[in-house]
Each structure stands twice: as C-alpha cells, then as structure tokens.
Amino acid sequence: MQEKRQGKWLQVFSINPGRVSEMNSNPMIGESNVASDGRALQSDESWTFKRRAFLRMLGYGASAVALGPLMAASRSAIGQSAAGNLRAELVHDADFWTSVQKMFVLNTDRTFMNIGTAGSMPEAVLSLFAEENFAKARDSLNGYGDRADLRALVAPGFGVDSDELAFSYNTSSGMCHSILGIKWKPGDVIVTTNHEHFGGDVPLAIAADRYGVEVSRVALPVGNNQTAATYVSLFDERIRQLKRQGKRVRAMMWSSPTYKTGTMLPIADLMEVVKAHELISIVDGAHLPGMMAYDYGALGCDFMSGAGHKWQCGPGSTGILIMRNKIRASNPLPLPEWYPVHGTAYNNTPRTTNGTATWDVAASVTNCGSTHVPMYKALVKACELWDSIGRKKIETYDLALSAYLKERIVELWGVDALYSPKDDPKLVSALTSFNPFQNPADVMNREKSNQFVSLMLSDYSPGFAIRNAGFDVIGAPAQHYGVRVSTHLWADADDVDRLVDAMWQLSKKMA
C-alpha cells in the first residue's frame, strides 16, 4: 500500500514562493481534501452499514456494548476468529485509507509504529508550514499575539470554545501550565498513578518541593483482566482512605492513555470520582489529540494536556491544552484558582461562576512573547485535515488496527502477554504494549528488551520503528520492559501482519 513519495516532497525545499504554491495545487493536499482519483474523502455520514456495525462492535454509538461479548457473538455466528473479523473490516475500506496514507511523506524503508513518541506532518501541513515560514522571513513578521483566530478554528474539533483551548509547546509544557498554575496550599494531596510520564511527574515534583503538595500514587494493574470499574474504585478507595487519615485531597492527575501500557484510564468514569470528591482534574492526554475524538466540553475535566506533534501530526513544539473556563453541566464544580506561570498576558478578573467566561484563560497560555506563528498555522492545518476526514472515523480506524494487532498477539503469544487491555472498550487506545518473549521472565531484562526493539528496526525490511518502556507490575520482582506499538493512519492490516510475523520470528530467535 505504501508508495515512494519522498522525491516529490524534496521539491519544497527549493526556497521559492512560486514552488510552494505549486505544491499546494496537488489535489491530495489541497483545501478540498479530495483524493487523487477525484473522489471526495468520505464523511461519517456515508459510512456503510458494515462500518457502523463495526463502530458498535468497538463500543460506540447508541447501542454501545462491551466489545468482548459482541466479538464473541460475532465469532460464533460466522465461525471466524476475532482477528479475522477485524481484518475483514479493516480491508473493507482499504481504498479510502490508501488515499489517507498518501497524505504522508514517510520514508518507505521503515514502518513507523512509534507515533506515541513522534508523528509525521502530512504533505499539506509541510507545504503550508514552508509557505508561512517563507512569508515570515520575507515580510519580517513578528509572533506577538494570543492566536485567538487560530484557536477558534481548532476548538470545535475538541468540543470546546476558543477560550478553553490553548496552544502549548507540547504535552510537558501543558502539564507545567496546568499543575504549576494552581494555587496549592501545603498539605494538599494530588492522587495520581505509578505509571505517569516525567512530563507530568516533574511538575508534580516541583509542586511538592515548592508548595508542599503531597503526591499519592495508586498502583495500576496491567493486562486484559481489568474493567473501567477497576480503575474507578482504585482512585475512589485511595481518596476515601486519605480522607479518613485527615488528608486534604485536592486533585486527581492521570494519563489517558498511560504511555507505558496504552491503558486508556477512562476519563468520563474518573470524572465521576472527581465530582463526587469535589477535586481538580488534570489529564495527561499526550496521545489524545489526533487519536481519540473526545468532546472535552462534555467530559468536563479542568485540564487536558495533549501533544500536537504526536497523533495529531502537527509540527514539533506544538501542544493542545484544554482548560475548563466556564461552568457546564458536565462539571458543575467551581473553576480552580489558577494563575498563568509563563506568559505575557495576564488578566486578574475573577474566574466565572456560571456558563459565561469572564476572560480568555487559554490566551494567557498561548500568548508568551514573540512565538513562531507558522508552527501554529501548520498545527491548525493538521487539525483541519483531521476534522475533514472525521475525528471519529480516525479514532475507529486507529482502534480497529490496534484491536487487530492485539488479537494477533493473543493468537500467538496468549492473552497473558498483553499489558494493554483489549476487551473493555472504555480502556482501549491505539497503543499496544506486550511481552514478546518466549520466556516471559525475559521481559524484566532491560538489555534484551532494548535489543528486541533495535533488531526489529535493523533486521527486517522495511524496518519496524517501535519502542519499549519500563514499568512496575504489581507483584513482579523487577520492572517489566514491555514492547509498545502505535498504529495510526499510515499503517494497515498488512503492516500489522508483517509486524506480527517479524516479532514472532525474532522472539523465537532470541529465545
């Protein structure tokens, strides 16, 4: 399915404004979002019955039900394996996804399956970026301002208003804005997990040292044996326990999904715990923009810090920070007392107590001296592409590919090899983490796990770019270094098959 596309893209580096606008005339990358055969990219409305059925199978739509029982039912009804059913669904719309794959300029010598670390700008985004960079240099443009116009273009895709969507530099910067902007008091407790990224852990540590905040971590179980209720009760019980000890619990902070196992800690369910205990809610959503089609107005979390450069495929140094800035039915709690920590726009008007914002809180994050506006414009272009394809459609594709990968892993290694849940639709993401070793204990050997990842890149053609991550597993004598695979728009069922075959071969070789 992949095609050599680099030759064409190289043209854009001849710094010539005429050339750049020619690049924009490519029908694949133009505003109309029309595929090379002239066919308009499909909208959600034009989905086939089969695809809608597939959506339901993943737990979406009016009759959302658990994935497990439905998959079991469909398996027995047509006598196929779960993986077989998923593959058939993925292949069903192959033409459409091939047209989407052609938006990217990825090196075809590799199969890029580490989007959780870095995405890739589509050609249309690169062209716009180049054009805007050229204009900035040509006209000596400055970068002052709060980008309200650009934020207004992106915000509806995330279910919020422009005063609730800030451009940050990345997830980590958004987490610093969120955590370090809150007015903490010594002894305040933040409940979080033992599987957080340092992008969230570092501002937590700073808040602990600087403001006397205490951090309480719940230990996350891993694998397919959990349901959303497992994680809800872990947080709820910890908070109750802390309260019984007389502690002042003020906030919950968690990753959805965790970068270590790809477990989608269920935001909507955890928000019920947040509301029951009247807490501030901070979500490290590094992987959410561009992967999941969440409506943050409906979720009601106070902060969600996501990356613009991962699944959303915007430029590096871009992030999307959602900040609750008015009272909606989804979260009637008062807005937290929060102050900008990094910026050149400050408004000390008290925050609203009703449904109308008193000031643009997201402007205070975005507006910080002279910034690189082309970068934000390129991020907006990426978001517009995602909106035109359909965020829900992208989410379904990514989750379906990941579900297929998980089923293939189960077929060969067994379900116990999975660190990512697969059967509760509330817990799934497009990150798949598992133990690839024939001797399961080898996953605690960091060197061996690193070697597995390097050999997948060097010894196969095209090489597979994947990664590993170390994490605590309850009851294990040492950290597990699970292997993590990201499945996104430029991969398809054939890529997953090749990946699984290669990983199986390599695991045998390394046994």
Ligand SMILES: Cc1ncc(COP(=O)(O)O)c(C=O)c1O
């Ligand atoms: C859960 C999580 N949080 C934060 C980060 C940091 O992301 P960024 O590079 O956008 O700051 C990552 C990066 O992979 C992550 O996975």
